[in-house]
Amino acid sequence: MWVFFIYYFIKNEEMMELGNIPKIDYFLQSPKSRCTERHVKIRFPDLYNILLQYDDCSKFTERLYRYYHNILIKPVCPICGKKVKFWNFIDGYSTYCSYKCMYKSQDRQENYKKTMMLRYGVENASQSEILKEKKKQTTRKHYGVDWSLSSKYVREKGQQTMLKKYGVKSINDSFKYDNDFSKLILEKRYQTKKKNHTFSTSELEQKFKQYLTDNNINFKYQYKSQEYPFTCDFYFPDKDIYLEIQGSWTHGKHPYNKNNPDDQIILEKWINKHTKYYDNAVDVWAVRDPMKRQWAKDNNLNWYELFTIKFDDLVEWINRTVK
Numbered sequence: 215m216w217v218f219f220i221y222y223f224i225k226n227e228e229m230m231e232l233g234n235i236p237k238i239d240y241f242l243q244s245p246k247s248r249c250t251e252r253h254v255k256i257r258f259p260d261l262y263n264i265l266l267q268y269d270d271c272s273k274f275t276e277r278l279y280r281y282y283h284n285i286l287i288k289p290v291c292p293i294c295g296k297k298v299k300f301w302n303f304i305d306g307y308s309t310y311c312s313y314k315c316m317y318k319s320q321d322r323q324e325n326y327k328k329t330m331m332l333r334y335g336v337e338n339a340s341q342s343e344i345l346k347e348k349k350k351q352t353t354r355k356h357y358g359v360d361w362s363l364s365s366k367y368v369r370e371k372g373q374q375t376m377l378k379k380y381g382v383k384s385i386n387d388s389f390k391y392d393n394d395f396s397k398l399i400l401e402k403r404y405q406t407k408k409k410n411h412t413f414s415t416s417e418l419e420q421k422f423k424q425y426l427t428d429n430n431i432n433f434k435y436q437y438k439s440q441e442y443p444f445t446c447d448f449y450f451p452d453k454d455i456y457l458e459i460q461g462s463w464t465h466g467k468h469p470y471n472k473n474n475p476d477d478q479i480i481l482e483k484w485i486n487k488h489t490k491y492y493d494n495a496v497d498v499w500a501v502r503d504p505m506k507r508q509w510a511k512d513n514n515l516n517w518y519e520l521f522t523i524k525f526d527d528l529v530e531w532i533n534r535t536v537k
Contacts, residue, residue, distance in 0.1 A: 234260040238282045245303045249275045276300045279307075293318050294417055313491045314462060340483070349486070372485070418461050419447060422528050431536065442515060444506055450536050458506065458519040459528070464495040467521055470504055 236258060241248050248254075251274040255262045261281075268277040270288060279285070279300070289298050289307045293315035298308045310316040317323075327337045334342040350360045357367060419435075426433050426448075437449035437456075448457040460466075471477050481500055484492045503519075510517030520531060 234258050235264075236261070241278060241282075241303060245275075249278055249303045254278070271300075273300060275303045279303050291315050295420075314464070317463065353486070418523060418525060418528070419459060421525055422448075422459070425525075425529065426532070431532065441513060442509065442517075444509070453516065453536055455516045455518065455536060456510065457531075458517075460503070460519050460521045461523045462498075464498040465503060465521065466499045469507065469519075470500045472500075 251262075254265070254274075265274075265277040265281060268280055271277045271280065280288075283306065290296060291298050291309075291311035293310060296311040296315075298311050300307050310319065330337055330339065330342075334344060336342045339345050353360060423433075423435055432450065432452050434449040434451065435447070437446045438444065439449075442456055446456045447459045449455070450457070466477075466480070470481070481496060484496050484499075487493075507517075507519075509515075518531070518535070520527060522528070
């Protein structure tokens with residue numbers, strides 16, 4: 215009896231910090247059953263009343279996490295400033311809001327280069343002969359060829375995907391927008407993003423917007439018109455100029471060229487990743503961006519694109535083209 219009492223007293227002392235507020239270890243021992251609103255409300259009413267101040271949380275476990283980690287303001291992505299996802303009481307918040315921002319992180323890029331140098335003596339996987347050979351061996355094992363695009367199976371699978379998504383067999387086919395169905399898809403995508411405020415933005419674009427406003431330059435952001443049925447980054451009505459800022463790596467470092475062997479190698483590398491992240495990059499670089507270029511050319515638009523992540527490049531372009 216006394217042994218049990220002493221044990222209970224010690225555990226209770228370890229659990230309590232201030233009155234009716236347990237230490238974090240109490241919840242870490244059994245987060246699924248103890249990190250619930252009902253459990254905390256009944257067992258620890260003092261703590262429950264404190265947690266009510268975190269009224270911007272969507273989950274009760276998020277309130278607990280913020281209290282025990284002294285987080286007064288919801289964390290945001292260090293790259294774009296958007297809110298990051300909360301996972302659970304153990305893992306907490308994501309550092310970045312998306313893979314896109316994660317890959318933009320300078321710290322991550324530096325760590326990647328250090329790891330590559332340590333393991334393979336190069337900064338990038340594409341520079342390593344060991345990894346190139348390993349890739350060939352993997353492709354031979356799965357498809358019987360050195361390059362996946364040489365496989366009939368891979369080509370047919372790609373054609374089926376393109377037919378399903380765009381109604382054509384190849385990314386190199388010309389895309390027609392003279393039918394009501396295609397216009398409907400574009401309009402639906404635009405209205406959905408407009409309603410949910412989910413247009414893709416970046417710190418560079420936000421800084422550029424502020425610069426244009428401060429300098430009294432007439433512009434429209436995330437603009438769409440009958441002449442250009444896409445969401446354009448910037449439109450300058452005084453000069454009737456459309457500008458797309460290709461700052462993300464998914465746009466490539468230059469326009470995709472189906473006749474360029476180097477571009478085909480990059481495209482094949484992305485396709486072989488077999489992830490939604492790289493599938494999106496293939497779609498952007500080799501499908502959607504070429505669509506926009508072709509549309510602008512066919513309709514004789516004053517259309518520009520800048521492959522840069524430097525603010526000074528945008529300012530220089532404005533002074534040269536718009537002012």
